[in-house]
Amino acid sequence: MTNNNNNDKKKTTFKFNFYWVYGAIFMLILAFQFFGSGDLASRNLSKNEFTKILEKNDIKYVLVKNNVAQVFLTEDALKKDDYKKQVNSPFYREGSPLFTYRFGDTQNFEKDVKATKEKLNLSVDIQYMDPTSFMDTILNFLPIILLIGVWLYFMRRMSGAGGSGGPGGQIFNIGKSKAKLFDKDTKVKTTFENVAGLEGAKEEVQEIVDFLKNPKKYTSLGGKIPKGALLVGPPGTGKTLLAKAVAGEADVPFFSLSGSDFVEMFVGVGASRVRDLFKQAQQKSPSIIFIDEIDAIGRARGKNSMTGGNDERENTLNQLLTEMDGFGTDTNVIVLAATNRADVLDSALMRAGRFDRQIYVDLPNIVEREEIFKVHIKSLKLASDVNIKFLAQQTPGFSGADIANMCNEAALIAARNNKKAIHHQDFLDAVDRIVGGLEKKNKVITPKEKETIAFHEAGHATVSWMLEHAAPLVKVTIVPRGQSLGAAWYLPAERMIVQTDQMLDEMCATLGGRAAEKIIFNKISTGALNDLEKVTKQARAMVTIYGLNEEVGNITYYDSSGNDAFVKPYSEETAKRIDIEITKMIEEQYKRALDLLTLHKEKLTTLAQLLLEKEVIFKDDLEKIFGKRPFEKEEEEIKDQKNNTTTTKEEATVEE
Numbered sequence: 084m085t086n087n088n089n090n091d092k093k094k095t096t097f098k099f100n101f102y103w104v105y106g107a108i109f110m111l112i113l114a115f116q117f118f119g120s121g122d123l124a125s126r127n128l129s130k131n132e133f134t135k136i137l138e139k140n141d142i143k144y145v146l147v148k149n150n151v152a153q154v155f156l157t158e159d160a161l162k163k164d165d166y167k168k169q170v171n172s173p174f175y176r177e178g179s180p181l182f183t184y185r186f187g188d189t190q191n192f193e194k195d196v197k198a199t200k201e202k203l204n205l206s207v208d209i210q211y212m213d214p215t216s217f218m219d220t221i222l223n224f225l226p227i228i229l230l231i232g233v234w235l236y237f238m239r240r241m242s243g244a245g246g247s248g249g250p251g252g253q254i255f256n257i258g259k260s261k262a263k264l265f266d267k268d269t270k271v272k273t274t275f276e277n278v279a280g281l282e283g284a285k286e287e288v289q290e291i292v293d294f295l296k297n298p299k300k301y302t303s304l305g306g307k308i309p310k311g312a313l314l315v316g317p318p319g320t321g322k323t324l325l326a327k328a329v330a331g332e333a334d335v336p337f338f339s340l341s342g343s344d345f346v347e348m349f350v351g352v353g354a355s356r357v358r359d360l361f362k363q364a365q366q367k368s369p370s371i372i373f374i375d376e377i378d379a380i381g382r383a384r385g386k387n388s389m390t391g392g393n394d395e396r397e398n399t400l401n402q403l404l405t406e407m408d409g410f411g412t413d414t415n416v417i418v419l420a421a422t423n424r425a426d427v428l429d430s431a432l433m434r435a436g437r438f439d440r441q442i443y444v445d446l447p448n449i450v451e452r453e454e455i456f457k458v459h460i461k462s463l464k465l466a467s468d469v470n471i472k473f474l475a476q477q478t479p480g481f482s483g484a485d486i487a488n489m490c491n492e493a494a495l496i497a498a499r500n501n502k503k504a505i506h507h508q509d510f511l512d513a514v515d516r517i518v519g520g521l522e523k524k525n526k527v528i529t530p531k532e533k534e535t536i537a538f539h540e541a542g543h544a545t546v547s548w549m550l551e552h553a554a555p556l557v558k559v560t561i562v563p564r565g566q567s568l569g570a571a572w573y574l575p576a577e578r579m580i581v582q583t584d585q586m587l588d589e590m591c592a593t594l595g596g597r598a599a600e601k602i603i604f605n606k607i608s609t610g611a612l613n614d615l616e617k618v619t620k621q622a623r624a625m626v627t628i629y630g631l632n633e634e635v636g637n638i639t640y641y642d643s644s645g646n647d648a649f650v651k652p653y654s655e656e657t658a659k660r661i662d663i664e665i666t667k668m669i670e671e672q673y674k675r676a677l678d679l680l681t682l683h684k685e686k687l688t689t690l691a692q693l694l695l696e697k698e699v700i701f702k703d704d705l706e707k708i709f710g711k712r713p714f715e716k717e718e719e720e721i722k723d724q725k726n727n728t729t730t731t732k733e734e735a736t737v738e739e
Contacts, residue, residue, distance in 0.1 A: 126169060128154070128184045136182070137196065140205050141166075145196070146180065148212040150189065153180035264363075265330045265337040273327040279458040280451030280483070281321055287312065287442045288325055291417060292333045295369050298415075308369075309439040310408055311418035313377075315425040316444030319484030322421035325444070326373045329419065336367040342379030345399050353380065353399030361406040361416065369415035377420040383429045400429060407437045446482055449475050449577055455483050459490040466504040474510050477557065479575050489513045511558075515572075519564035526563045534695065535600060536561045539610055540569045541691040542599025543592060545683055546676050547573065548709055552588035555712075560699045568610065583631045590618045591672040591679075598676035599687060618672070622665045632664050683709075 128136070133154070136142060141160035146153040161170055161181075169181050186192040193209065200207055275285055294301055294308055301308075314322040330337040338360065345353040364370045380399045407418055420438065422428065432438065447455060453475040460471070478486065492513035497505040515522070528536070540559050547553040554573035561569040578585070597611040625631040628641040640652045651658070680687055686708050693708070694700055 125153070125180050125183050128182045130184075130186075133182075133184045134195075134199070137199055137205070137207065138203060140203065140207075142205075142207050144208040144210055145184075146210050146212060147189070147192075150186055152184040152186060152192070154182040154184060156181050263339050265339065273324070273331045275328045275332060277458065278321060278324055278328050279454035280447045281325065281444060282451075284314070284321075284325060284442045284444050285328075287440060288329055288419075289332075291371075291419075292329055295333055295335050295371070295415075295417070298369075308415055309417065310436060311420065311438040312440040312442055313425070313433070313438040314419065314421040314442050314444055316423060317446060317482060318423050319482035320444045320446060321483045322423075322444050323375055324483070326375070326419055326421065329371060330373070333371060336364070336370040338364055338370065338372045340374060342374055342376045342381065345380050346396070350395055351398065353395055354402035357399060357402040357406055364416045369417075371417050371419060373419045373421075375421050377432075378422045378424040378427055381420075381422070381428045381432050383427060400432070404429075404431055404437065407432075446480060447486075449479075452478055452481060452486060455486045456490070459487050463490060463494055464504050466506040468507045469505065469510065470507055473507075474514075476574055477511070477514060477572075479577055485517065489517055492516055515560075515564060515570075519567060519570055521564065523563040528563070528568070532568075533561065534691075535604065535608060536569045536610065537691045537694045538599045538603045538687070539596040539608075540571050541687055541694055542595040542597075542676070542680060543571045544595075544690060544705060545599070545687050545709075546595030546679055547571070547592040548705055548712055549679050549683070550588040550592055551712075552585040553592040554589070556702055556705060558699065558701050559694060561694055562698055567613070583625070586621060586625060586631070587668075587672060590621055590669070591675050593618050593621075594669070594673045594676045595680065598673060598680050599691075602677065602680050602684060603688070603691075618669055619665070622668045623661075625668065626661050626664050632668070634664050635660060 133152075136154070136156075139160075141156050141163070143155045143157045143160075146155065156166065160166060166181060169175060175181070196207065196209060199205065275289065278285060291309065291312060298308065314325060316322055326339070330339065340360070345356050347353060347356075360372065364372050380396055380403065382396070382400075384394075384397050384400065418438070425433075425441070433441070453471055456471045456474055460469075478489065481489070489510065490513075493505050493509040496512050496516070497509045500509075502509070540561055544556050544559045547556055554575040556571060557574050558572040559570075560572075564570060593614045594611075596614055597607055600607050600611075626635050628639055630637045630639050635657075642652070653661070689708050690700075690705070693704060697704075
């Protein structure tokens with residue numbers, strides 16, 4: 084409570100000072116207006132204008148001070164239309180000079196006025212004031228001095244030099260680097276032990292750390308320290324985590340910052356920060372610089388540039404290129420960078436000598452996912468039924484960040500259900516929550532809609548069960564989650580390459596839901612939108628990217644550089660053929676699904692009724708209805724034959 088009160092007092096004091104300063108400025112302006120020697124409404128006259136007013140006999144008297152004549156008009160003259168604009172000004176006050184006239188030599192001014200006065204018989208009087216003293220000069224410039232002082236005051240507060248409590252900023256240090264320095268005084272706890280999986284990437288990065296620790300091991304053989312390493316990979320795969328491990332393992336200063344830290348609204352700031360960053364790193368060499376999300380400044384130059392040659396981002400990139408491998412840069416500074424958009428980086432940045440190594444950090448495979456799970460469950464209280472190996476199988480395509488989120492979500496689900504430990508089912512519920520979305524138990528679904536959903540999901544399950552290359556089923560549910568009204572969960576095989584029949588089986592299983600609706604109700608619904616989108620993308624990829632269609636041929640229209648985003652790389656005739664082949668492929672798999680479900684219509688109905696009753700069914704329920712998958716029986720028979728053959732040979736050897 085005391086700290087909060089103190090903070091409130093600080094905020095109140097600052098706010099009070101803020102308005103007090105502005106109030107003081109306003110009062111000074113008023114004082115200058117009403118009590119100053121001049122008037123804000125007075126206008127400066129040229130020599131001809133002054134002579135004309137003098138000849139009209141409109142001037143009552145002239146007050147001379149420091150070669151400046153303040154012109155006071157007669158009462159009759161003030162009523163004339165020629166001077167109404169000045170008199171009606173909100174800044175004019177009665178008895179003040181309406182005009183001022185700056186002349187050069189005082190004697191010539193007196194001579195001219197006297198000659199005109201005698202010629203036209205005027206009654207103009209010339210009065211003199213003492214020359215301005217030093218104090219008068221200060222008073223005249225006091226408002227400007229105060230304004231400059233207030234401006235400096237706020238600039239100092241913005242730069243953090245105006246005392247605690249002021250808003251932080253970098254106005255005076257804007258060209259300085261924003262990198263955070265990690266050294267022996269700021270020990271990082273993350274090490275390579277905290278990085279599970281990523282064995283290839285770890286090996287590359289560990290070698291850089293080893294080079295900094297034991298340089299003679301490499302330099303004795305003539306090797307040179309690598310200039311940089313670029314970590315490339317999808318989001319959440321552990322690129323920044325690897326950099327943290329390097330900071331924790333290396334006994335050298337580690338500078339960490341983001342690519343956006345170089346970007347500022349002022350011209351030249353980015354390049355200045357790059358220079359300052361490398362200057363600091365060179366002073367503490369050997370050292371490491373880590374730039375996260377380097378694509379913020381490293382995009383290819385000259386592409387989609389709308390600002391011309393003086394592009395601030397390009398200037399920053401040019402300075403970075405010079406610092407990394409320019410003329411005479413021979414320092415023990417290694418640059419680590421991370422990005423998930425390596426395709427947009429400038430080719431000069433990617434060349435050897437700047438980033439000597441490109442380390443691809445891919446999504447973890449099943450073995451690496453199991454290792455990642457073991458890291459993240461160390462702090463969790465688990466029940467004895469948790470099967471980490473099965474969870475690794477159940478999470479294909481999950482990144483390390485996804486797995487960490489899943490473990491945390493499982494702990495939250497267990498706590499929500501008042502459990503003393505986290506059970507295996509909590510992890511499965513966490514997968515459902517992350518992939519499918521939040522369970523919507525209160526969503527209103529009519530009995531007819533529920534029946535349609537049940538047969539749709541049963542159709543997916545039935546077709547996938549009968550096809551050899553379709554992913555084996557784990558669970559089917561008609562409980563709404565997120566935007567889906569039902570879902571079927573599979574255990575996909577992690578293949579390095581995919582063959583044509585495997586992709587066709589997956590397409591057929593995906594169309595099983597719509598085929599089941601057609602067979603049972605002789606109607607189709609909008610519930611298959613996601614399925615149709617998926618199979619259309621698959622079919623288009625088979626025809627236009629992978630060259631898996633005989634009619635179109637062994638050709639691909641895929642450009643990995645991404646330069647054909649707005650260009651169609653084939654003719655209209657080829658486009659028609661592609662559309663025909665995509666439609667033909669999808670319709671063939673749809674007919675195949677219809678044939679399979681027609682053949683097993685009774686079992687499909689039994690499965691759908693069980694799903695309506697239980698709402699969630701598992702692989703064991705499908706085995707009770709369908710028996711074992713046909714090709715699994717064949718595999719078991721082949722294994723039995725091999726085992727029998729091996730046993731017969733062993734018996735024959737024993738008899739001999």
